[in-house]
Amino acid sequence: MTKGTEIRYRVRGGTPLQGTVFVQGAKNAALKMIAAALLTDKGRTVLRNVPPIEDVRRAVELAQVIGARVEFHEAERTLVVDASTLTSPVLPAEIARRFRGSVLFVPALLHRFGEAVIEGVGGCNLGSRNLDFHYRGFARLGATVDEGESVIRITARDGLRGAHLYLDTPSHTGTENLMMAASLAPGTTIIDNTAQEPEVLDMIAFLSKMGAEISGGGTGFITVHGVSELRAVEHTVMADRIDAGVFAMAAASAGGEINLVGANLDHLGVVRWKLEQMGVEFATNGAVLQVHREKPLRPINVITSPFPGFATDLQSPIMTLATMAEGASYIRETIFDGRYSLAAELNKMGAKVEIDNNVAIVHGPSVLRGTEVVAPDLRGGAALILAGLAAEGETVISPGYYIDRGHSAIDERLRALGADVTCEEHEAVVAA
Ligand SMILES: CC(=O)N[C@H]1[C@@H](OP(=O)(O)OP(=O)(O)OC[C@H]2O[C@@H](n3ccc(=O)[nH]c3=O)[C@H](O)[C@@H]2O)O[C@H](CO)[C@@H](O)[C@@H]1O
Numbered sequence: 001m002t003k004g005t006e007i008r009y010r011v012r013g014g015t016p017l018q019g020t021v022f023v024q025g026a027k028n029a030a031l032k033m034i035a036a037a038l039l040t041d042k043g044r045t046v047l048r049n050v051p052p053i054e055d056v057r058r059a060v061e062l063a064q065v066i067g068a069r070v071e072f073h074e075a076e077r078t079l080v081v082d083a084s085t086l087t088s089p090v091l092p093a094e095i096a097r098r099f100r101g102s103v104l105f106v107p108a109l110l111h112r113f114g115e116a117v118i119e120g121v122g123g124c125n126l127g128s129r130n131l132d133f134h135y136r137g138f139a140r141l142g143a144t145v146d147e148g149e150s151v152i153r154i155t156a157r158d159g160l161r162g163a164h165l166y167l168d169t170p171s172h173t174g175t176e177n178l179m180m181a182a183s184l185a186p187g188t189t190i191i192d193n194t195a196q197e198p199e200v201l202d203m204i205a206f207l208s209k210m211g212a213e214i215s216g217g218g219t220g221f222i223t224v225h226g227v228s229e230l231r232a233v234e235h236t237v238m239a240d241r242i243d244a245g246v247f248a249m250a251a252a253s254a255g256g257e258i259n260l261v262g263a264n265l266d267h268l269g270v271v272r273w274k275l276e277q278m279g280v281e282f283a284t285n286g287a288v289l290q291v292h293r294e295k296p297l298r299p300i301n302v303i304t305s306p307f308p309g310f311a312t313d314l315q316s317p318i319m320t321l322a323t324m325a326e327g328a329s330y331i332r333e334t335i336f337d338g339r340y341s342l343a344a345e346l347n348k349m350g351a352k353v354e355i356d357n358n359v360a361i362v363h364g365p366s367v368l369r370g371t372e373v374v375a376p377d378l379r380g381g382a383a384l385i386l387a388g389l390a391a392e393g394e395t396v397i398s399p400g401y402y403i404d405r406g407h408s409a410i411d412e413r414l415r416a417l418g419a420d421v422t423c424e425e426h427e428a429v430v431a432a
């Protein structure tokens with residue numbers, strides 16, 4: 001541990017939201033596309049609507065450190081990748097450990113170098129986050145996986161070849177990683193039990209433009225016919241449904257009416273219905289989504305599950321809303337067991353959340369009071385900002401880096417809606 005500067009957010013609650021907010025491009029699609037751009041050794045890939053968030057910056061650094069020429073024009077939300085210059089198959093710990101997307105660089109490295117060396121994989125600390133489906137899939141495609149204590153070496157000197165793969169559960173990045181690996185593996189690959197998240201479909205659209213032959217997206221059963229090469233293309237990243245959900249829930253938390261530009265109601269899946277049950281109103285006005293909340297919130301039962309079920313990434317924000325609802329809400333997290341750490345922070349603000357047998361019981365309504373709270377992870381941090389919007393007094397949330405991993409300029413965008421949210425640097429003890 002060493003002293004350094006850290007970001008924190010300061011929220012003064014009590015103002016209903018009003019106005020228009022722009023939904024960012026999807027983190028969970030953009031990260032995969034940056035990795036996929038490295039599959040081709042010719043030409044320059046252009047990605048549009050790339051969110052200027054910390055995880056994307058880490059992906060850019062990781063691509064650069066292995067030799068790619070990457071320009072991220074943040075103001076234009078545009079990324080240009082030239083992967084003809086790759087020099088190294090080693091994903092170094094200091095960058096790879098800082099975000100989840102690093103494991104998605106493996107297929108390109110296997111195809112380009114016949115080996116990939118991962119010195120670490122990061123991502124939110126949400127309890128156990130295995131990568132066994134990925135490694136088993138690479139092995140079935142013909143790679144040798146050597147899982148050392150801190151370094152994982154995957155080799156495929158003679159290349160990969162099509163095979164029948166399966167996922168024990170429909171893993172989001174697992175599906176994308178194996179699709180990428182199979183795209184350039186001669187023969188046919190079938191992947192059983194694949195994820196159906198909208199980002200997976202956007203990734204299929206991107207890979208297909210590059211020349212990949214992939215069918216079955218959205219069915220849970222994907223077939224990939226390997227091709228001999230992929231080409232650099234231009235693609236616009238889909239809107240971030242989690243960012244949209246967080247802003248919709250910000251309006252639900254503070255009250256008021258907002259316009260979400262770039263949100264797709266269908267991508268919210270069950271989240272939309274649950275928010276409606278709580279008393280949040282949605283209306284589409286052409287391509288703009290209006291979100292309105294006036295009356296007191298009603299309690300809710302939520303079970304997280306893969307798309308179109310209730311997204312685990314929106315479980316923390318809805319826990320914040322449940323603290324304000326009139327009655328007891330029940331929330332069962334089935335994807336990441338570490339996501340209940342938010343409860344203790346909400347309780348510091350006056351909420352009554354108890355964890356019983358892996359279910360969170362939220363006894364509402366509570367009057368939330370601002371205080372200093374710790375963001376346990378990305379979405380837990382966003383959930384605490386939402387709590388701050390409804391709380392009496394001032395809420396200070398740190399570390400802000402977690403929130404910045406996945407939401408771009410959340411303070412500026414909330415201020416545009418009339419909220420009192422600021423972001424500041426402060427001295428803190430940080431991991432070396
Ligand atoms: C960068 C990215 O896209 N992150 C998203 C992705 O994470 P990520 O792709 O890591 O999540 P997965 O869908 O893979 O994980 C789902 C569950 O499967 C388990 N599992 C997964 C892979 C594996 O090899 N072995 C295994 O046991 C995990 O521990 C977890 O319990 O999907 C999650 C679930 O929608 C989202 O919360 C994350 O925002």
Ligand SMILES: C=C(OP(=O)(O)O)C(=O)O
Nearest residue numbers: 100123124313378379406
């Ligand atoms: C868990 C998340 O991300 P990651 O998989 O990148 O850690 C998230 O986006 O909430």
